[in-house]
Amino acid sequence: MNMRIRDDYRSLTGPEKAAIFLLSLSEEHTAQIFSEMDDEEILELSQIISGLGKIGPLVIEKLFLDFTEQMSSTNTIIGSQDSTERMLLKSGLSKDKIGLIMEEIRGPAGRTMWEKLGNVNEDILASFLQKEYPQTVAVVLSKVNTDHAARVLAILPDGFALEVINRMLKMETVQKEILEEIEKTLRKEFMSNLARTQRRDSHELIAEIFNNMERSVETRFMDELEKAVPDSADKIRSLMFTFEDILTLDAASMQTMIRAIDKEKLPLALKGATDDLRDLFFNNMSERAVKIMKEDMAAMGPVRLKDVEESQQYIVTVTKDLEGRGEITISSGSEDEEMIA
Secondary structure: OOOOEEOOHHHOOHHHHHHHHHHHOOHHHHHHHHOOOOHHHHHHHHHHHHOOOEEOHHHHHHHHHHHHHHHHOOOOOOOOHHHHHHHHHOOOOOHHHHHHHHHHHHOOOOOOHHHHHHOOOHHHHHHHHOOOOHHHHHHHHHHOOHHHHHHHHHHOOHHHHHHHHHHHHHOOOOOHHHHHHHHHHHHHHHHHHHHHHOOOOHHHHHHHHHHOOOHHHHHHHHHHHHHHOHHHHHHHHHHOOOHHHHHHOOHHHHHHHHHHOOOOOHHHHHHOOOHHHHHHHHHOOOHHHHHHHHHHHHHHOOOOHHHHHHHHHHHHHHHHHHHHOOOOOOOOOOHHHOOOO
16 A cells, blocks of 8 residues: 655644654764754654655755754854853863863964974964973974974073073983973963963954955945944054055165065055155155156056055055064054154
């Protein structure tokens, strides 16, 4: 006897929908879901599955559409490091275990402790290591990449660095227990603190994002923020660095930046610059370079605003990179930075 195909989706109960959904998945996925249920739930669904009979394709299609719509209409969820940490704290795991998990999430990236240290800025690593015993520092620097070790040694005080080098020269195979203790110390005292200090201020993050937007888009967002959250808008604006802010660079920083940028992008960037900003660039270039630059700008004729803004944004990015490496100084214009002769 042929079994009747069930095609009426509206007549299905909630448990029946769940049973059909599980039956539609692979056996591996169904087994994973069952592993999260208690015995009574498994028994109920198993009984329903065994008595379902044939389910028509239209029912299955409607079920999945329903499921998708319900998932997409739920409140927005935001995954972040803070929400992850809160979830772990409620999981019953020990604080030490949670600390290790969060350290892996926050970075610096790397599978082992030594790979992580290789991704830590040498100034930060040197600042921490010079408070440790020379023998400990010798072990650490023997485990990281040689180029990174070289940069760290160059920053350490000369006497301390020489002591570390002597320890490295005399160092034999490090016992496993000692190595594990050093790793434990680094995780507890250094990496966990580093992870906390690397949490970025939300205003700084937005300012950096805005810095990389097209000018018209950034202006639109800033205008809306001014209306909705004026205090935040002011803070973001103070953290942003725009092409016009190049006017705050001193002569040495200006010349460093001009040497670093692609000169082919400069004429297009200056095409849309103010007279003051053009003069600042010209005053820090040779007469011959200025003459060529003006000729290139004149030969361009009309140019697209988008192209000008892209060239200006390139120069802003180079300037920010130079500041990040400590090669130039960008003044915030605050009274605290005024120089007194």
